[in-house]
Amino acid sequence: MNIIVIAEHFKNSIEDITFEMLGKGKELAGATGGQLIAVLLGNDAKALADNLRAAARIVYCDSPHFAEFNPEAYGKALAAIVPGLSPGMILVANTSAGMDLAAGLSVDLGIPLVAYANAITAGSATSQLYGGKVNVESALAAGPVIIAVLPGSFAADAGKGGGAPAVEAVAAPDFSSLKTRFNKRMEPESGDVDITQQDVLVSVGRGIQNEENLAIVQALADKLGGALASSRPIVDNKWLPKTRQVGKSGLKVKPKVYLAVGISGAPEHWEGMKDAECIIAINVDPKAPIFGFAHYGTTADLFDVVPAITAAI
Amino acid sequence: MNIIVSIKQVPDLVEELEIAASGKELNREWLKYKINEFDDHALEEALCLKETLGATVTVIALDGEDIDKVLFTAAAKEADKLVKVTGVGDNPSSHEAAKALAGVISGMPCDLILTGVQAADDRDGQLGVLLAHYLGVPHVSVVTGVSVAGNTATVHKEYGGGVIAEFEVSLPAVLGIQAARQTPRYVPVARVRQAMRAATIDEVGGNTGGVSAGTSISRMFKPESGAGAQMLEGAPADIAAKIVGIIREKGIKV
Numbered sequence: 001m002n003i004i005v006i007a008e009h010f011k012n013s014i015e016d017i018t019f020e021m022l023g024k025g026k027e028l029a030g031a032t033g034g035q036l037i038a039v040l041l042g043n044d045a046k047a048l049a050d051n052l053r054a055a056a057r058i059v060y061c062d063s064p065h066f067a068e069f070n071p072e073a074y075g076k077a078l079a080a081i082v083p084g085l086s087p088g089m090i091l092v093a094n095t096s097a098g099m100d101l102a103a104g105l106s107v108d109l110g111i112p113l114v115a116y117a118n119a120i121t122a123g124s125a126t127s128q129l130y131g132g133k134v135n136v137e138s139a140l141a142a143g144p145v146i147i148a149v150l151p152g153s154f155a156a157d158a159g160k161g162g163g164a165p166a167v168e169a170v171a172a173p174d175f176s177s178l179k180t181r182f183n184k185r186m187e188p189e190s191g192d193v194d195i196t197q198q199d200v201l202v203s204v205g206r207g208i209q210n211e212e213n214l215a216i217v218q219a220l221a222d223k224l225g226g227a228l229a230s231s232r233p234i235v236d237n238k239w240l241p242k243t244r245q246v247g248k249s250g251l252k253v254k255p256k257v258y259l260a261v262g263i264s265g266a267p268e269h270w271e272g273m274k275d276a277e278c279i280i281a282i283n284v285d286p287k288a289p290i291f292g293f294a295h296y297g298t299t300a301d302l303f304d305v306v307p308a309i310t311a312a313i
Numbered sequence: 314m315n316i317i318v319s320i321k322q323v324p325d326l327v328e329e330l331e332i333a334a335s336g337k338e339l340n341r342e343w344l345k346y347k348i349n350e351f352d353d354h355a356l357e358e359a360l361c362l363k364e365t366l367g368a369t370v371t372v373i374a375l376d377g378e379d380i381d382k383v384l385f386t387a388a389a390k391e392a393d394k395l396v397k398v399t400g401v402g403d404n405p406s407s408h409e410a411a412k413a414l415a416g417v418i419s420g421m422p423c424d425l426i427l428t429g430v431q432a433a434d435d436r437d438g439q440l441g442v443l444l445a446h447y448l449g450v451p452h453v454s455v456v457t458g459v460s461v462a463g464n465t466a467t468v469h470k471e472y473g474g475g476v477i478a479e480f481e482v483s484l485p486a487v488l489g490i491q492a493a494r495q496t497p498r499y500v501p502v503a504r505v506r507q508a509m510r511a512a513t514i515d516e517v518g519g520n521t522g523g524v525s526a527g528t529s530i531s532r533m534f535k536p537e538s539g540a541g542a543q544m545l546e547g548a549p550a551d552i553a554a555k556i557v558g559i560i561r562e563k564g565i566k567v
Contacts, residue, residue, distance in 0.1 A: 010472070068478065072451050096455040096472045099431070099489075103438035106408070107446035112527025113408075113438045124531060130433045131326040132536065134339070138436065139531040148438070179451040179483040183467070188475030200565055224560065224567055236354065236492035242475045249455065249471050249491065256563045259556075264326070278563050280556055281542060287329055289536070296559055297542030298552050308553035313567045 001032040001088025001122065006078060006101065007040045007052055008093045010069075014051040017098075017151040021091040022054040023158025024120060024149070028089065029056070032122050037085050041077055043067040046167060053162035059085065063172035071100035072180035079108040080173045087111075087144045089120075094148035096249065102148040113146040114138045116267075118153040131266040132289040151248070152271050192243040193227045200226025201255045203246055203273070204234060207262020207283060207302055211239040216303070217261055220310045229253065231263045247272035262302050265290025282306065314368040314461065316359045317421065319414055319428040319440065320352035320387070322377055326433060337530045338404075348383050351429025356387055357493035358459055359427050366461060369393045373417065375401050375410055381514060382505070388512035389504040395512060396421075398519035406526035407435045411443035413519035419448060423485050425466060430454050430489035437526035441489035451482050454489030 003025035008015045022038065029036040038055035040048060043066045049058045061081060065073040078101060082090060092102040094116055106113035118135075119126040125147050126137045195201060202221040208214060214228070221228040228244060235245040246253050248268035258276035263269060265281070265288055273279065274293065281294035282302045291297045298305060324330060324339065325347045331340040359370045371394040372387040374380050384395040401413045418426065426448075428441045445452030457477070458469035461484070470478045471491055482488075545552045560567060 070480070071453055096470065099439055099454050100442060100452070103407075103442035104446045104452070106438055106527075107443055114528055115435060115438045125528075127436050128536070129436060130324065130330055133326060133330050134332070135534050135536050136436055136530055137532040137534070138526075138528040140528055145528065179486070180453065181481045183479040183481055186469075186477040186479065188477075200560070224565065226565075233350070237496040245475070249473060249475075251474055257560050257565055259560075278559065279542075280559060285327070291542045291544075292536065294542040296545055296556070298545040298556075300545075300549055300552050304549035305552050305556075308549040309556050312550070312553045312557045 001029070001034040002086050003029045003034060003036050004082060004085055004087045004090045005036065005038045005055065006090065006092045006098070007038050007048070008095060008097060009040075009042065009045070009048055012045070012048070014048055015093070016156045017093040017095060017149065018052070019156035019159035020151065020154040021093065021149055021159065022052065023156065024154045025091055026054055026159065028120065028122055032088065034088055039078070039081060041066045041074055049167045053165060054159045055162070056165055058165050058167045059170055060167050061170045061172050063175065065172070065175050065178065068182045068185065069097045070178070070180055070182050071104070072178050073175055075101055075104045075108070076173050076175070078105055081170055083109060090144065090146045092146060092148050094150045098148055102146050106146050111144045111146055112141075113148065114140070115148040116150055117147045118150045120147055120149070128267050131264060132270070133287070150267060152274065188243055192241055195227050195229045195244055195246065196251055196253050198227045198253070199256045200224045200259070201229045201246070201253060201257070202226055202259045202261060203229040203231065203263060204261045205231040205263030206233045208234070211237070214239060216306050220306055223310050223313045226255070231269045260290055260294065261306060263290055264288045265293065314362070314366060314424045315422045316362060316368045316370050317418055317423050317426045318352070318356045318359045318370060318372045318387075318392070319426065319444065320356060320372060320374050320383060321349050321410070321432060322346040322380060322383060323349045323433045332533045332535070336532055338533065346378055349429045349432045351431060351490060353497040354493040355427040355429050355490040356390065356392065357495065357497040358490055360391055360498070361494055362459065362461065363391070371396060371421065373398065373414060375405065375413065375519065377403070384514055385508045385512060386500060386505050389500040389508040390498055395514045397514050397516050399516050401519045401521060405521065407437045407440050407443055408524045408526055409521040411440050412447055412522045412524045415444055415447035416520050416522065417517050425461065425484060426487040427490050428487065430456070430491045436530070437528070439489060441487050445487035448487070450485050450487060452487040452489065453480055453482060455491045456488045457492045458494065459488060
């Protein structure tokens, strides 16, 4: 079975998830007697193909419309290129960009999609659903399937290095009627605390209940000489700036101590803090996924424990 | 401007989720549902656009448990029209839901379709992207900012690390909303009750057109929690002392 990997790259660099997919793809192609084929879309980005040598074939499509990610241009090109590769399984990153591609490709090509996958075999894909609380295994029928792969699911090293496959150039489709235009890219505003550089992070989640209660965790962060960070809902509610968000759509952090306060530990959050040296979780829900990967935990009420820690220092 | 907001209910993740005896579905008997939080943000963004630019906001949902209440809540928040799509069956896949919604929406006046970027149960992909492709209109997902001028929406799409890309999209278009410009508004129960008396829900028959997820669920299981956390017990003060000890062990000087 041919395994197609749609390479994700950003700012002229191949993203780790691409290597994860190449590594897994190589294993699956080997087990099923197929080829691993990498598809790279870019503008003057052929040099990036050198990173994809784990694949047996590299297909490269160049267009000025690929200078930055564009959901419509990328989607259109993939719908034109992928069917010609006799795909058995198409691996797409389950990321902000990949999310725009996988489902669209599923409709355009009439191929099933399994999203949020963290485990894949030749005949099954497992989705991490319900905020990481339940895994759902799908049986794959014969015929091509698209799998959207969660970053952090497989080893990236397995997809690095390799042979010397030729880079096959394919022409881009007609983009004259695109309805989506890239304007500009905006980097996060600086000036705020850099949470990626802290030894101690006190990170707060939905359990804090309201904006006023942030004072309780801020006081602890101050006492510890650390900074206040948060999970996504806090930033979506505008209680803290984007620069404080840890996770998939936020920042990746690896402090010495990560105190997760009222955070359930959804996969998107885990992605951003899994490399912390010591994770201490405070959450009243004993079933919260955070306790699965924290080093220490307590189900005591954060409104009791957090002030008690502050007082004990 | 006509804005359509597609919303749905998902299991409340704060509650414990139980897997049914078949091992292939959730035990739905005691399941508590709530509006998909991203859909709530999509509704909020639509209402903000209505307030700044003027628009008719139509909220559409597939029939399902407690959906009338969710639709009336939207009306209480000043959504103008409510549409319930019937005949699709329980717990449809994202493909089925998107196809049925596309069929109904294609017959409605529409400039912008907003929906949540994802939902906790969309095993076969995100509704917004599927909907856009069934409708043949452009889409952008993971959107955190929307403005509209004439026939064009300017949208902010979020990547990791807080990086944002700005796109211009010709309307009509579907946007998968990650976060509205402000916290979704709250309406008191009294206002929802009022809306139940004043507002009406249009019921429209839906058709999934033979599409499906294309794969079947073979097994549901709780993830293995790995080694798991060492749990700290005792009174709050005892737990606090233990946590301070751990923090000091890690070389933090406090």
